[in-house]
Each structure stands twice: as C-alpha cells, then as structure tokens.
Amino acid sequence: MRGALLYGPGDVRVEDRDDPTIVEPTDAILRVAAACVCGSDLWSWRGLMMNSDDPIPMGHEYVGVVEQIGADVKNIKVGDFVVGSFVASDNACEICQAGYQSHCIHQQPGAATGSQSQLVRVPLADGTLVATPGQPDPEIIPSLLTASDVLGTGWFAAVAAEVGPGKTVAVVGDGAVGLLGVLSAKQLGAERIIIFSRHADRQALAREFGATDIIEERGDEGVAKLKELTGGLGVHSTIEAVGTKESLMQAIQATRAGGHVGYVGIAHEPLPGEALFFSGVHFHGGPAPVRRFLPELIQLIWDRKINPGKVFDLEVSLEDTAEGYKAMDERRAIKALLRP
C-alpha cells in the first residue's frame, strides 16, 4: 500500500509500505476513505517532537471501511464504515466509563498511527471505532473525518469549558480546532461567542459556525476589548486551542472568576502559576476523549445538523500529502484533507 512517512523536518514522503496486518485479536484493519493533517502533525514536521531515527508513519485521524477484524472483535463488522478516535481505548475500564477514554488504562496513543495511507491497523477496535448508521454519502465524509480528532477536540474543549445555554464564550485560536470550538459552542447553546482572529477567511468561517463577535487585538489589548464586551467581567467559558504561554494567559485573563477554561492546545511550556491561582477559573483539558462524543457527533453529522467538514479548505490526493503539510505550515490552508 501507499503511505506517508516523515523522514525529517519538512520532509514527508508517500511511499510503498507493507500492508498492515492483524497483530492482536482485538485489532481491525481499515481501508482509509479519507485522512487529514493535524496541527500536531506539524509539530513533528517542524522537527519539534521527532525522536526517532527511522522514518515515522504519519497521521492519526481517519474514517474508512473495515476490511478485516481480529478474532475477538464483536461490535464492528467487515464492511462497516467507521470513525475512530486518535487514541485506542477499550471503552470498558473505569477511566473510560467515566468518559476519559483518551486516558484508558489500556490506551494506545497514536492508535491508528500511519492513517495517512491506504490501509491502517486500529488496535482495540471494539472500544475505539464507532460505525456510522450506514454507508455515508460522499459529501459528509469530510465531516465524519473531523469527528475523529479536530471536531472531537473542539467539542471536548467546549464541554470542558462548561459551555451551555446563556453562556458567553471566548475562543482563543482560529485554527481548525478553534473554529470547530465555535461550532461546538453554538451547538451546545452558547448565547454569545467571541473569537480572537485576525484572518479574514477564518473570521468568515467563524461567523458561519456561530461566532457573534470577533476581536482582532491580541494580548492585553485583546483582553481589554473582551472585557469591554462583557461588562468588565470576562466570559463564562473560554476555549483555548493553541497551547502557548501567551494564548493560555489570554484565555485565563479572558475568563471571569468561577468561569471555566477548556484547553486542548498541547501546553509545552510552564503555565503562569500565580496568574492562574489568582484568576479563580476552572481549568480542564488535555488530550480529548473523542470516543465519548463520537456517537453524538456522528449522529449530528448524519442528520446534517452540523457541517464541520467546512474546515477543510484544501483537498489533495494521498500522493500529494507533502503539499498538505506545506500549505498548513504556511497558513495557506486551515486544514488539508487527504484522499487515498
């Protein structure tokens, strides 16, 4: 089969690779219908998280059709169209049952590692994959694909930020996760959604997804503007979808005491301890337990109630995966869809 491999910074290549096979009886093999490039893939592509001398199979977002299942797989059948989380989980342990499948005690991060390919092996298939109600129309495949990570992550951020009816929400980050955070907040009933963005195309999509206000200023200026819009108090809920010290600080300062910050941008840097302490906000996030939300998100997409696939503003064939990475890195594209 063909699949993407990262050789080093800025060097991703699509090459012939061995077809994946069933290793554990709980595995499934999927024929990938669509994959995509994640913001976190760019970390590796930029050389920031590459800790291997061998080429790395890339991709962890996927939808596809089940080609083969291990002897112990019960919930998923050959021929099912499925969406899976980027973390493989048994969906049975105490942590999974509490809704934190991304921390499953049997978790396998990078579950479907190498999903930027024609075929992919998914461990713990019964706990990780959710079948769609039938074979999907091609038009909703991009939206179903978002559920496997980027939408699931934006949705989790909104849930972690306790977004709900009557709430005013801020969104820090106008990448695909932030934009789908807007969509999630709207769907969860937020009354007002304020996004920080200075890119016209992203602002337009944010408004389409439900943003009511846009702030172009950043840092203290941006916070001052937001305070003006919220009677000096700050918002009830903030979705933080970047993960830098600056963006986390902006999220904390934007939120009123007793409010909630849902953060899903990987926080590589130390957090401002004193600022967080004296802010009095609730702070929750981390790797999204996408599996918790998959049934609900699939249904919303199936019923055409949401159209998160709109974040894909670039579509390339699997062979042109490198162009997807480059376009996202140069911010020419919000998110790139790959067709195997």
Next chain:
Amino acid sequence: MRGALLYGPGDVRVEDRDDPTIVEPTDAILRVAAACVCGSDLWSWRGLMMNSDDPIPMGHEYVGVVEQIGADVKNIKVGDFVVGSFVASDNACEICQAGYQSHCIHQQPGAATGSQSQLVRVPLADGTLVATPGQPDPEIIPSLLTASDVLGTGWFAAVAAEVGPGKTVAVVGDGAVGLLGVLSAKQLGAERIIIFSRHADRQALAREFGATDIIEERGDEGVAKLKELTGGLGVHSTIEAVGTKESLMQAIQATRAGGHVGYVGIAHEPLPGEALFFSGVHFHGGPAPVRRFLPELIQLIWDRKINPGKVFDLEVSLEDTAEGYKAMDERRAIKALLRP
C-alpha cells in the same frame, strides 16, 4: 489599642496603635475576640512578600463583637458576634452571586487588615460579615475563628476538588489547611481520605478529622504508594494545600484522569504545563470564597457537628504574638491562636 506590626523579616511587634474608625459608611468596627496566625502571614514574616518600608499591620482572620457600624450597614448590628472572610466583598455583584466573593468586583483583599489587634475595621460589613445565631460559648470561639479563613479555605479546596459521597480523596499538605481539608472531605461524605504526612502529631489529628490512610513517602515514591492504594488509578479528588511546584506535581500525579484537584496553596511558581495537560485532571482553586461557606460552616460549628478549632495547638496572648509566629515557623505549632 494594641496591635501587631511587622517591621521586617522575623520582627513582629505588638505596639500601641490608633483605634480604627469608620471610614466608609459601609464599614464596621469589631472588638476582636480571637485572631490567629495564617500560613500566608509567615510568607511576609520570612520576608518573601514584604514590599513596604513602613511597618505592616498583620492578620486577616478574626471573630469578634461589632462595636460600631457605618450609616449604610443594615444586616449587622452593634453587639452582634460575627465571623468574616479575609476578603471584603459586597456579596451582591454578579461574581459574588456566582459564589466567588473572593473575586468580588468591589473586593478589598486583606479586608480586615491588622486583625491581630484589639479592634479592627471591616469594609463592606454587610457583604463580608456573618453574625452567629447568638453569643457563642467560649469553647467554640476557636472553631468559629477557623471559619474566617483556614477552615473556609480547606472547605473550598474540598468543594473545588468535587469531594462527595463515594469519592476517594488525597490531601497534599498536613498544615492547618490540609488538616481542615481532611475534616471538610469527611463532612462532605468522602469514602476514603488519604493524607501525605510524616509528622506523628499531625497524623493523629488527621485521623481524628477523618483520614483513613496516611502516606509518609513523598514525590514519586509517595505517588507510587497512593496508586497502590487506589487500584493503580489514583484518587478522584485531591486537596492541594501547599503551593510549591513539588506539591502541585504530587497532587496532579495522585489524581486520576477526569478527577479534580482543588488547590489553595498560593502557587508562586510556574506550573508543570505538560504534566497538567496530559494528566486530564480538572484544576480549580485560588483564594477561597470563604463568604460563600460561612453560614453553613457557622451552623455546623454551632451545632457541635465539627470541631475545627482543634488545629490550634498553641494559644498565646496578643502581647506574645511574636511567639506564635516563631512556633509556627519552626513547626512547633500547627496554628497559633491569639487572645487580645
């Protein structure tokens, strides 16, 4: 009147000071029945937060009898025995109404600054003070005093950690706040309460307050021990009552994904961003909105349901305030009560 002043590191003196007077029509003047030394007073006493060249009036925990009220005070009468929070709040703004009085938009931190004295001025008296159901028996005055900060803070940490029936709780810190965190967790229905402590006297008090397990190990060893006790998963709720990088790390590691850390030790240092992110815990705390809990805590004490005053293992006259500080600094005392 006589009152305590901090002149510099390790140098607290009780001297003649001017009697406080009504400055704003919302003020009240109290005759202090009992005051005490807070762990945070020790920060100043050690020279860590002293940013004034003039001697600083010390103390922010207090109970007493109302001697005088401003023209606008309506809820509190002269002669009332009252307990107040260490932050003055109007208890009326949107933030107060949401239960975050320590972040009141009209807040006055160090409300009753200089409560280690015979008389103290409390701003925003109506929003800050709560009268007891009558004149208290002397035996419960120490317990009522704890409600003004140390118990209110431990209680908030337990609430922030979402302690409740069926929950397993860890407590990091065996100072007065941590110990009253144990009492709070017990009162809130926790099933199991594990405290990290290596001091026999504190262990004994922790057990009396409701601790079921004690771990003497710290750091990774302590976490390993706790994991053993919790089926490898960690606890549901952790009360963090220290505020150092190490103690925060211990609290995060002790808590299962999806669990809650309530932290009330002032976090002066940067937080471990990546550890917090990948832990998947909820993180909430900061300066405790003690006012939220005062009516409930006063009633529990009044009804002899809790006896938090036991954290005072040293009682000195106001004139001997310096000994109170020294005994706490040298860890000879858990907490020192001052009798004006």
